[in-house]
Amino acid sequence: MYATDSYSHTRRTRPSRSTYLPPHLRNTNTHPTFSDPNSYASDSQTHRFPPSRGRGTPRGRGSGRGRGRGRSYAPRNRPAFHPNPDPNPFDVIEKFDDLEILSDSDEKSGINYEVYDDIPVEASGSDIPEPANSFNEIDLGKGLNDNIRRCKYVKPTPVQRYAIPVVMAGRDLMACAQTGSGKTAAFCFPIISGILKHHNVGSGSPVNHSGVASPIALILSPTRELSCQIHEEARKFSYETGIKVAVAYGGTPITHQLHKLEKGVDILVATPGRLLDMIERAKLSLKKIKYLALDEADRMLDMGFERQIRKVVEQMGMPPPGVRQTMLFSATFPNEIQRLATDFLSNYIFLTVGKVGSSTELIAQRVEYVQDMDKRDRLMNLLVEQSANENNGKRALTLIFVETKRGADSMESWLCRNGFLATAIHGDKAQMERERALRSFKTGVRPILVATDVAARGLDVPHVTHVINYDLPKDIDDYVHRIGRTGRAGKSGLATAFFCDKNSHLAKSLVQLMQEAKQQVPPWLTQYAETSSSYGGARAYRPGGSKFGGHDFRKATNMSGGNHYYSSGYTNQVAFGEPCIAPSGPFNSFYSGEPAYPVASVDSYAAGAYGYPYNHGSLVAGTWN
Numbered sequence: 002m003y004a005t006d007s008y009s010h011t012r013r014t015r016p017s018r019s020t021y022l023p024p025h026l027r028n029t030n031t032h033p034t035f036s037d038p039n040s041y042a043s044d045s046q047t048h049r050f051p052p053s054r055g056r057g058t059p060r061g062r063g064s065g066r067g068r069g070r071g072r073s074y075a076p077r078n079r080p081a082f083h084p085n086p087d088p089n090p091f092d093v094i095e096k097f098d099d100l101e102i103l104s105d106s107d108e109k110s111g112i113n114y115e116v117y118d119d120i121p122v123e124a125s126g127s128d129i130p131e132p133a134n135s136f137n138e139i140d141l142g143k144g145l146n147d148n149i150r151r152c153k154y155v156k157p158t159p160v161q162r163y164a165i166p167v168v169m170a171g172r173d174l175m176a177c178a179q180t181g182s183g184k185t186a187a188f189c190f191p192i193i194s195g196i197l198k199h200h201n202v203g204s205g206s207p208v209n210h211s212g213v214a215s216p217i218a219l220i221l222s223p224t225r226e227l228s229c230q231i232h233e234e235a236r237k238f239s240y241e242t243g244i245k246v247a248v249a250y251g252g253t254p255i256t257h258q259l260h261k262l263e264k265g266v267d268i269l270v271a272t273p274g275r276l277l278d279m280i281e282r283a284k285l286s287l288k289k290i291k292y293l294a295l296d297e298a299d300r301m302l303d304m305g306f307e308r309q310i311r312k313v314v315e316q317m318g319m320p321p322p323g324v325r326q327t328m329l330f331s332a333t334f335p336n337e338i339q340r341l342a343t344d345f346l347s348n349y350i351f352l353t354v355g356k357v358g359s360s361t362e363l364i365a366q367r368v369e370y371v372q373d374m375d376k377r378d379r380l381m382n383l384l385v386e387q388s389a390n391e392n393n394g395k396r397a398l399t400l401i402f403v404e405t406k407r408g409a410d411s412m413e414s415w416l417c418r419n420g421f422l423a424t425a426i427h428g429d430k431a432q433m434e435r436e437r438a439l440r441s442f443k444t445g446v447r448p449i450l451v452a453t454d455v456a457a458r459g460l461d462v463p464h465v466t467h468v469i470n471y472d473l474p475k476d477i478d479d480y481v482h483r484i485g486r487t488g489r490a491g492k493s494g495l496a497t498a499f500f501c502d503k504n505s506h507l508a509k510s511l512v513q514l515m516q517e518a519k520q521q522v523p524p525w526l527t528q529y530a531e532t533s534s535s536y537g538g539a540r541a542y543r544p545g546g547s548k549f550g551g552h553d554f555r556k557a558t559n560m561s562g563g564n565h566y567y568s569s570g571y572t573n574q575v576a577f578g579e580p581c582i583a584p585s586g587p588f589n590s591f592y593s594g595e596p597a598y599p600v601a602s603v604d605s606y607a608a609g610a611y612g613y614p615y616n617h618g619s620l621v622a623g624t625w626n
């Protein structure tokens with residue numbers, strides 16, 4: 002039994018590996034074996050399927066022929082295998098007809114708009130532009146509007162409603178909006194529109210006579226995979242506009258990327274290291290940068306990246322703040338990082354959409370007390386129950402976060418040994434392996450991805466229905482980003498965390514986060530929070546505030562004047578139309594009047610989409626408890 006509601010835990014002895022057999026495999030003779038058609042290192046192993054997965058008809062490359070020691074079977078819910086997958090997991094072919102775009106009807110357009118009604122929005126700074134209710138209201142230009150329609154984006158999400166007019170008005174922006182709420186388009190659209198309006202796209206090459214590429218826009222992101230993803234999004238949005246989009250990231254030969262640059266680039270998406278390499282090789286100049294966007298900006302400015310970012314932005318000839326426009330986006334924004342970021346901004350507007358730094362209510366969060374030694378057992382049970390609940394033909398993907406790279410590898414092989422189609426991604430893998438792992442996860446060939454924090458931020462993989470924090474992160478902000486891989490674009494998701502004594506420093510911030518997202522907090526966790534002195538790491542504690550780094554830090558320090566507004570509703574223009582000047586100073590809190598979060602009507606959506614019978618708002622997912 003696992004203690005989930007009291008401090009008294011029954012210590013379990015670790016099952017011996019040689020004798021332990023998970024429940025679904027105890028009668029192994031009855032199940033067919035499976036060989037993955039992909040050329041994985043673990044392909045040579047024979048995988049066994051849980052009963053609910055293994056009875057599919059033979060398919061794919063192994064179909065009817067058998068490979069290795071057994072016949073090849075594909076699980077019933079596996080999508081078709083692509084024999085020649087593109088090396089880039091996010092790559093899409095040029096034609097929109099072939100893109101993985103959202104489905105036809107408005108209801109299925111990827112966004113459950115009702116969940117965004119009444120979402121609280123707060124902006125501060127001077128002369129804040131009004132938000133837009135529709136894409137048509139904003140003069141984005143025909144080419145971009147056509148692509149928005151091609152993507153079947155019917156309405157702007159709240160962050161897009163507010164952020165796009167701010168950038169279109171030429172202002173700098175620091176925007177904080179929940180995971181999966183459409184921040185990528187919020188910075189891509191005004192960049193593309195601005196380039197189309199104010200720059201001579203197509204009339205000349207942005208490569209000068211000495212062969213140095215000079216992009217107009219630079220989008221920086223912390224991971225290679227995220228850069229690839231943003232690159233593909235930007236390509237979709239600028240389809241047939243003449244705008245050239247390129248990507249630069251490490252771990253792959255630089256020559257191919259340089260070759261692309263030589264053909265000219267208007268928008269460059271990059272990770273900082275590879276970008277600096279290109280500049281130092283005199284293949285790239287930042288002199289013409291008009292737009293600079295930092296995605297996952299708090300990560301980009303924390304200790305891991307700050308030095309590199311400062312070098313890129315301040316020492317490589319990029320126009321200064323005020324000349325270029327700078328946009329910083331994230332779901333979390335600790336005060337100290339906001340303070341750092343002011344070096345890069347000029348008279349900026351701070352925007353928070355939703356209760357910022359918190360997780361969305363679309364994610365049902367469940368925390369279980371599990372001792373380290375019991376974690377594998379508990380995980381196995383979770384996965385077995387989950388596969389028993391899966392709907393045939395529906396792809397449900399599970400993302401498991403572990404602390405270390407070695408832990409990820411060991412978890413991957415343990416899961417494979419036990420019949421689960423798992424793969425792993427972490428920073429020690431070669432880039433090709435990382436991409437292959439992500440592709441096989443995305444396509445459902447391997448519906449379980451074991452990951453370190455390299456996959457915690459920004460990745461938008463449809464159908465991730467369950468995020469399991471096998472090891473909790475050290476910082477609550479990382480938890481927010483990790484669980485944000487599910488519950489995206491208005492869809493619901495489930496997040497399970499295994500909590501043990503060594504995570505006690507997270508208890509307070511976890512409780513606070515869960516309460517804000519209207520989640521049921523287990524009593525034992527509340528007890529932990531009450532007795533714990535720390536607050537989820539220095540980044541998480543916000544004195545006097547109930548939110549996790551989602552406020553304009555200028556309010557506290559009175560660094561800037563100006564007006565601000567808040568909107569109590571996505572559709573409520575009255576509140577927005579009258580800028581709210583707080584009674585006793587420009588940055589006093591006016592959050593108290595904020596409306597309660599709407600309870601998202603996502604139960605049927607979840608069940609309809611993935612067959613998960615869980616009830617949003619309760620911690621328990623159907624029979625999963």
Ligand SMILES: Nc1ncnc2c1ncn2[C@@H]1O[C@H](COP(=O)(O)OP(=O)(O)OP(=O)(O)O)[C@@H](O)[C@H]1O
Pocket residue numbers: 110111112153154155156157158161178179180181182183184185186331332458459460461485486489490
């Ligand atoms: N207006 C829209 N209508 C429909 N779908 C949208 C719209 N805007 C964005 N999306 C979809 O929502 C999903 C999430 O968007 P995106 O990845 O930009 O979120 P995000 O806020 O950047 O998340 P994260 O904080 O995790 O990086 C994507 O699949 C995107 O295509």
